[in-house]
Amino acid sequence: MLKGAGVSLALPFLDIMKPLETLAATVPGAPTSPKRVAFVYTPNGFWQPDFVPTKAGVGWEMPKSLKGLERLRNDFSIVTGLDRKFAGGTSTHGQCCSCWLSSSPADEALDAGFPTNRTVDQFLASELGANTMLPSLELSCVDFNDNKESRYYESVSWYGPGFAANTEKDPQLVFRRLFGKPDPRTSSVLDAVLDEAKALRGELGYNDRQKLEEYMQSVRATERRIELSKIAMAKRSKPPIPEPKGIPEDRSEYIRLMADLMFLAFQLDLTRVATLVVDPERWATPRMYHGVFDKPIEHHKLTHSKEEGSKEKLQKIDAFHVEQYAYMIEKLKQIQTEDGGSLFDETSLIMGSGISDGDKHDFADLQVLMAGGQIRRGEHIKFQGERPLADLWLTTLNRHGVQQERFADSERLIPNIFV
Amino acid sequence: MRLRNEDRRDSRWLNRPAPICIKALLFFCGAFAGKAESSSDGLFSERILPLTDNYCLDCHDDNTTKGDLDLESFYDEAHTLANRAIWKKAYDMLDAEMMPPPKEDHLPSPSERAELLAAIAAYLAIPDPNLGQANPGKPIVSRLNRLQYNNTVRDLFGLDHDLFILPDRLPTRRDPYYAEEGKMPDSMIINIREFGSKYTVLLPFSGLPGENRVAHGFNNRGDAMNVSPLQLEKYVSIAGELVNYPNFMVESPRFLTLLGLDIDALCGPDTGGTGGVLVNAAQRFAARDNVPASAPGNDFSLTDFRQDLQAAGKQGRAAVFDIPNPFQKELLFDSGAIIAVKYGSERERRFTINPTYGVSIVPYETAESTANGLCMVNSHGNEKYFDLVLAADANDPREEIRSLGLCVLGMNELSGYVTVTVTLSDHQRLSRTAYVSDENTFFGFDIPEGSSSVKVTIDGQAYGGKYIAVGDIAIATSQGKIGTGNLRDPWMTKNRLKPGWKDRSPRTRLGYFMNDAFRRKATEEEIDRFHSIYRKEESRGASSVDAMRVAVQSVLSSPQFLFRLEKEASMGNEKNPIRELSDLELANRLSYFLWVSMPDRELFEAANRGELTNSSGLETQVRRMMRDPKIRELAETFAVQWLRLDQIYATKPDREVFKAFYRDRLEEDTLHDDYIIEAVLLFETIMIEDRSILELIDADYSWLNAFLLDVYELDERHEGLLAAAPQHLKDTTGVTDRTRYHLWYRVPLTDKTRGGVMTMGGPLTLTSTPLETSPIKRGNWMLETVYNRPPPEPAMAFVLEKSKNEAESEPKTLREMFEMHRDNPSCYTCHNRIDPLGFALEAFDPIGRLREKDTKGAVVDASGVWNGKAYDSPVSFKSAIMERPEYFVRGFIEHLLSYAIGRKLEYYDMATVSDIQQKLEERGYRFSELILEIVKSDPFRKTLTGRAASPRPPQFAVKERGPLGERALTSESPLNQSSRYDTEQ
CATH class of the missing domain: 2.60.120 (Jelly Rolls)
Structure with missing residues (x-):
């Protein structure tokens, strides 16, 4: 935290601002089995009858939408029955996405009625991202160009109330940010504008200054990224994969490419925390699911449709997303780490949606898929009655080195999720 | 949470004054209160409270608090004055007859309702006791959004076209633009670029991410735009691309001069890759x-x-x-x-x-x-x-x-x-x-x-x-006798960078540039700071040209360029919590409002002469700006976002069922473009010819091409229109059909089925799904666009299925199912507003054609009652709407005012809106009068200063650190208070 600057919405990396010389000594790429966490968001809930196993514990039947995970049965668990509270007055779809990872209680609506707040990935970033080039990586496959929904419908990662982390949507630009050679002039530019911002700060009132703080923090974060990318680049002769050529047309290719980039960043220890928004909430724009339907289809509309066949279609979309998740698990397992294990052993891969039943906009009984070496696998962990989703995030935080007693409206740790 | 409610109920029940005492208490408070209360003159206690007591407290007392509203908490006048935002909400609900719930037995009479509305309006107009006058709102602190950035860089360097491809640019140039003439022709050729295709820009492979829209608002709102590291990197990187892009020197003589070069640097044997x-x-x-x-x-x-x-x-x-x-x-x-x-x-x-x-x-x-x-x-x-x-x-x-x-x-x-x-x-x-x-x-x-x-x-x-x-x-x-500067850079004059000035010192050149880039005079210290970057680069061995590039990139990445900052505000005199904006600040507000770009030379000069702080000077500039082709941005940005036309491309009518929507096999040629252009042309006609804004919803003409004449079943008019078009537009031999359809006519309408945005194909299509119309979406669109009174979000999605099962007999039509749905009192309140509007438009199919039967073959029933008038057709529906045009006018003023000042409107803006509305009524609703009244209004010309602009350190800044992590402790932040009724930002 910058002292005395009146900063309220500190970006996570500011908490951990170390002199760059110190960072240079903590060489990225040689961690002692670091932990990584990735959150994958899919929108509009899941078609419940085909997604939720009935039997809890082990040996549960594989629901239709999870069939793509059958071969990986012992690599993941499904957690069901966790709850969130809806804050009235704002839209259900906006809130379920923007507050999935903040899990703030409904009465903590700091952001114009929305309970957005610093999200669990950003808390993790301040701990796990202390030495990496990017404290966290925010990716999204929301390639709609129309101006249909507000940012609440497509932002899962928030630095603080009302302050969403921007996402990168173009794999080519993700690649360049991760592996590109920094322009030497950029550092000069950043020095200059930081001086300018400092000089300006004294002339501003609180509101203006807050915007300026965001700006200055961003400048510092960028300086830091550039310095660390130089160190990382010095350690490898060329980028690990060829540069992607923009957004692939095929939906599944797009999602997988983004996941690949995310895991490459994990593998090279450029970041340890990532979020990937597969699709935004609501957003009534039909989209193509290649190989699933032969024409563009609107996910959200299907959740409320009473037409014949709409539930089958909904199930197919869920299954499609689950397939991508299965791909990600397999990909993680294929990537070898320096100590001979796989990236899977060191990563927690968490996928879910902010509502359960999309038709009813139900914030209760959420489903979360969890995979990775830290996770107890092969189980259906089922919660009865009211149990806040925040308990899962609290447990995730603690498990990954962020020691907290509370997170959002959490009540207590969940003992049996991680090994 | 549930427990807390129980506790609260018990304890409060004992402690709270009985409702009957409230009035007495208020009188008591009023009598002994200080200055603040005296201004209300018992307005609240005598005119508001008796009625709310009678009609509202059943549900909104501190016991029931339906909708989280406890009107009983307003027994203390100081508290009430400080929480007037809630009363704005109450006003809107009453005004729309959504509250008290229309199905209640105990409803206020029309005169009681009118009295209550008038009283609340008067109460909301009371100057803020802490300010001594009406609150004009906070100063603008806003990052340039994508379009503003593009346009500002374009005008800063005198470029002719966009810096990068803007996906939301209208797919047509309409050049020359007709603003200068003040008159639209009767027919014209409009060439449409294929949607999504590339067009001529300086950097065809670069860009910035766009901003999300704000719910019920526009994408220029400062409060909804943050700067994150990713965003900053993109700004720095695009500025770097720009200054190093060889053709930039060619496109911008101004940049060339700034680098200290002339034309020969670009040509000849050593072209340097340009x-x-x-x-x-x-x-x-x-x-x-x-x-x-x-x-x-x-x-x-x-x-x-x-x-x-x-x-x-x-x-x-x-x-x-x-x-x-x-x-x-x-x-x-x-x-x-x-x-x-x-x-x-x-x-x-x-x-x-x-x-x-x-x-x-x-x-x-x-x-x-x-x-x-x-x-x-x-x-x-x-x-x-x-x-x-x-x-x-x-x-x-x-x-x-x-x-x-x-x-x-x-x-x-x-x-x-x-x-x-x-x-x-x-x-x-x-x-x-x-x-x-x-x-x-x-x-x-x-x-x-x-x-x-x-x-x-x-x-x-x-x-x-x-x-x-x-x-x-x-x-x-x-x-010639004198040099007149260069056309490519039309606002370069005496005090600014000129081609002949390439030999001036780097510091001088940079200083001139910074004045423009910062949209104000740069201080010597600022120039020194950026000049030192130049010197640093030079000392590292960079050529003077390359050193200047880095300096320019830095200016374009600096906060003073990337933000619109009314920073004097924060230095304001604490004793005077409100100040008038300076001339220069007004110049900036004007140009970003009307042009979505920086001020031009003339506006800067008018500001320097102090002309903008007086009304006539302001009016002169506004009228001039409205004759400038850049005014097209008001149509392309404000009007397009207001009507939600930017979403139309996402609507894809089923191509088997709606063949008329697709004009060729490849799906490339669709009615999307035609529908956008039809609406934009109506807005432009009103804007450029200074017509009445009522024509936006009720016009006796429309702009149509051959396709739209066809869709609107007006094809019999085509021959006549074609015959009347000027020879040079229509006489094309060997032309493709496509070209022919680029001829647009201003078509006088005898039948009012069309005319005005409500019955245009664009809005009707974008509120439909691929196969069906959606009365809900259309009703919502009407409430949001035409009235600026969007219904609140439903607490849950309603399941039509349910009412179907509960019904004794199977309902036959969508309409019947909705009627059953509306029987539910909690749905009725909003759907009583949404459905009549949505169902009136059922007369149009999902692509905006008139129809008699719906997609399932049932006869369409587009009848209903609005504003107390029955309708059964689009024509009579329009008359019902026009029965109370003031509701539309109010909504339109609010939309435009909110766009102009880049913020959400608050309760204290209500007086400004009704003031503008009254003046407009007197002046025939002319478009220019609306613009002028907006720029002359307090919210546009004044701002809160210093502490008033940020009343106290936001409480969400108070963080609890330690084992609980860093979390906000209070929900009573100003952010939260000021926007409680904005569903989202």
Whole structure:
């Protein structure tokens, strides 16, 4: 935290601002089995009858939408029955996405009625991202160009109330940010504008200054990224994969490419925390699911449709997303780490949606898929009655080195999720 | 949480005053209260409270608090005054007759409702006791959004087109724009670019991420825009690309000068990768003697022009460009590289031709070149439109063009009208239109004194085929009295960077640039700071040009460029919590409101003369700005977002069922564009001709092309309209259907089924799903767009299925199912508003065609009651809407005011809105009056200062650190308070 600057919405990396010389000594790429966490968001809930196993514990039947995970049965668990509270007055779809990872209680609506707040990935970033080039990586496959929904419908990662982390949507630009050679002039530019911002700060009132703080923090974060990318680049002769050529047309290719980039960043220890928004909430724009339907289809509309066949279609979309998740698990397992294990052993891969039943906009009984070496696998962990989703995030935080007693409206740790 | 409620109920029940005592308490408070309360004169206690007590407290007392509203908490007047935002909400609910719930037995009479509304309005208009006057709102602190950034950089460097491709740009140029004339033509050609296709920009492979819209608002709201590291990196990186992009120097003479270079740096043997070329002038104009035709109205014949050139040539003052042999390969001037022609005798001069809009130099088989077998054509097929900026001598602004000639090449088997327009630096236009057959045609112009450069526009949109070709181009020049600057950079004048100033010191050049980039005068310290970057780079071994590039990149990445900051606000006198904006701040507000860009030279100068802080000076500038082509942004941004037209491309009607929507097999040619343009043209007509804003919803004309005439079943009018169109627009032989459909007519309507945005195909389509209409979406669109009273979000999605099951008999139509749905009291409140509007529009199918039966074959019932008037057709529906036009007017003022000041409106803006509304009523709702009243209003001209703008350190800044992590402790932050009723930002 910058002292005395009146900063309220500190970006996570500011908490951990170390002199760059110190960072240079903590060489990225040689961690002692670091932990990584990735959150994958899919929108509009899941078609419940085909997604939720009935039997809890082990040996549960594989629901239709999870069939793509059958071969990986012992690599993941499904957690069901966790709850969130809806804050009235704002839209259900906006809130379920923007507050999935903040899990703030409904009465903590700091952001114009929305309970957005610093999200669990950003808390993790301040701990796990202390030495990496990017404290966290925010990716999204929301390639709609129309101006249909507000940012609440497509932002899962928030630095603080009302302050969403921007996402990168173009794999080519993700690649360049991760592996590109920094322009030497950029550092000069950043020095200059930081001086300018400092000089300006004294002339501003609180509101203006807050915007300026965001700006200055961003400048510092960028300086830091550039310095660390130089160190990382010095350690490898060329980028690990060829540069992607923009957004692939095929939906599944797009999602997988983004996941690949995310895991490459994990593998090279450029970041340890990532979020990937597969699709935004609501957003009534039909989209193509290649190989699933032969024409563009609107996910959200299907959740409320009473037409014949709409539930089958909904199930197919869920299954499609689950397939991508299965791909990600397999990909993680294929990537070898320096100590001979796989990236899977060191990563927690968490996928879910902010509502359960999309038709009813139900914030209760959420489903979360969890995979990775830290996770107890092969189980259906089922919660009865009211149990806040925040308990899962609290447990995730603690498990990954962020020691907290509370997170959002959490009540207590969940003992049996991680090994 | 549940427990807490129980506790609260018990304890509060004992402690709270009984309702009957409230009035007495208020009188008591009023009597002993200080100044703050006295201003309300018992308004609240005598006029509001008795009625709310009677009609509202049943549900909204501190016990029931339905909708989290406890009106009983308002027993203390100071508290009430400080929480008036809630009363604005109450006002809106009452006004819309959504509260008390319409199905209640105990409802206020119309006169009671009117009295209560008037009283609340008066109460909301009471000046803030802490401010002593109405609250004008906080100063603007806003990052430039994508469009603002693009336009600001464009105008800062005098570029002709966008910096990068904006996916939300309208797919048409409409150039020349009709703002200057103040009158729209009756018919015109509008060329539409294929949606999503590339168009001419400086950096075709770069861009910035766009901003999300704000729910019920626009994407220019500062409070919804943050800067994150990713965002910052993108700004720094695009500025870097810009300053290092070779063609940028060519496109922007201003940038070239800033680097300390002149035109020769771009041409000749060492072109430095700019794609510029330097060639020698030819001896003879149109040497092949194959130009038999001449445009009507030419100032001279081809023969005379040749003689003139010969005479001028003896004095070294004739330059002929004949597209010579060095161009034997095809050359693409997509990004506007420069062609310099060397001429002159004693002194070597540089006649430059600068194509600004996608031009190629190619051999063309079906056209006969006038000299060397090559010609100049539009590089994007179908555009048939390009500009060339010609400078008599790029290195000497005193050299002026005296006459100008060029040849348009005829193509085999094609013909049509071609217009060549010469725009002078004072924006005066000289224009010739010729019917060009397959013969080459000469165009000749005498150029008035004072034109060191001109822009030549070749408009062959009505010509057949996909390309328009130009052959030789020549000028005769003379030495003028004074340099007039360069057309490409029209607002460069005395105190600003000029071409001749390239030899000034780097610090001086940088300082001039920073004044413009910061949209105010840069201080010496600021200039020093950025100059030191220049020096640092130089000391590291960079050339002076490269060092300047880094300095310019830094300026473009600095907070003072990237943010709109009304920073004096924060330095304001604490004793005076409100201040008037300065002239310069007003100039910035005006230009970002009307042009979505930085102020131009004239506006800056008016601000420097102090003219904007007086009403007449302000009015003069506003009226001038509305005549500037840049006013198109108000239509393309405000109107498009207001009507949600930016979402139309995402609506894809089923192509099997709605074949009429798709005009070709490839799905490339759809009605999307036509629908956007129809609505934009209506808005532009009202804006440019200064008509009544009521025409937005009820006009007796509409802009239609052949496709829309067809869809609207007005095709029988086509022949007549075509016959009335000017010859040069319609007389196209060998044209494709597509071109023909680019002819738009302003069609007088006798039947009001169409006319106004509500019954246009665009809104009707974008509120439908691929197969069906959606009365809910249409009703919502009406409430949000037309009335600016969007219904609150439903607590849960309603399941029609349920009412279906509960019904004794199976309902037959969608409408019947909705009626059952509305029987649920909690749904009724909103659907009582939504459904009548949505169902009225059921008369139109999912692509906006009139229909009698719905997609399932049931007869459509579009009847209902609105504003107390029954309707059964689009025509009578429109009359019902027009029964109370004031509701639309209020909504429209609110939309535009919110857009103008880039913030959400608050309760304290209500008085401004009704004040503007009253003035508009008196002045026939003219568009310019609305703009003027907005810019003269307090929210536009004043701002809170210092502490008033940020009343206390936001409490969410108070963080609990430690084992609980860092979390906010309180929900009572100003952010939260001020926007409690905004569903989202």
